[in-house]
Amino acid sequence: MYRDIPEDLRALIEPIVQDFGFELVDVALHRGRSPWHVRITLDTPQGDGRVSIERCAEVSREVGTALDAADWAPCAYQLEVSSPGLDRVLAREVDFVRAQGVEVSIETRRPLEGRRRFRGELLRFEAGVARVRVDGREYPVPFAEVAKAHSIYRFTPADFDDRGSREKANRRGRG
Numbered sequence: 001m002y003r004d005i006p007e008d009l010r011a012l013i014e015p016i017v018q019d020f021g022f023e024l025v026d027v028a029l030h031r032g033r034s035p036w037h038v039r040i041t042l043d044t045p046q047g048d049g050r051v052s053i054e055r056c057a058e059v060s061r062e063v064g065t066a067l068d069a070a071d072w073a074p075c076a077y078q079l080e081v082s083s084p085g086l087d088r089v090l091a092r093e094v095d096f097v098r099a100q101g102v103e104v105s106i107e108t109r110r111p112l113e114g115r116r117r118f119r120g121e122l123l124r125f126e127a128g129v130a131r132v133r134v135d136g137r138e139y140p141v142p143f144a145e146v147a148k149a150h151s152i153y154r155f156t157p158a159d160f161d162d163r164g165s166r167e168k169a170n171r172r173g174r175g
Helices: 005-019 055-071 093-098 162-171
Strands: 022-029 036-043 077-082 103-112 115-126 130-135 139-144 146-151
Touching: 005 036, 036 055, 036 162, 055 077, 077 093, 093 115, 093 146, 103 139, 115 139
Parallel strands: 036 077
Antiparallel strands: 022 036, 103 115, 103 146, 115 130, 130 139
16 A cells, blocks of 8 residues: 555655656565565556556666665665556555446455455545445445555456457557
């Protein structure tokens, strides 16, 4: 979750991400035996996930340089920069607002109404509370209790329609 990013790490990364015109969505930090793993998720201000691989690589180079210059990690680390993807992480309140009406998976820090996992439609997000319909029942999930959350992308036959892929390629002049 965005709020769980160590402050020193966020202070190094977020200004670089913003300089590239993106928003910092999340930083997943896995410490332990060397190398540590640092996974940065960024998005456009519109929240559309349209961050190219090339732009992720540019951000990665700048962030890596800043982390090395700050001598941030006491050991070797692997850095990964990516866009949210199809099953996008919901790490900030704005991510929940943007995901209203979408199927989501939420895991809470502690049990709420006897459960920690909620998978269903995010009906609305207001006043810091996600309202999720699971098996026909609505559950309030306070943002402060969310440990992990992501949207669920539902593939359709159109996602696998070869004709549609050829038509897109033709429009781009590759076909």
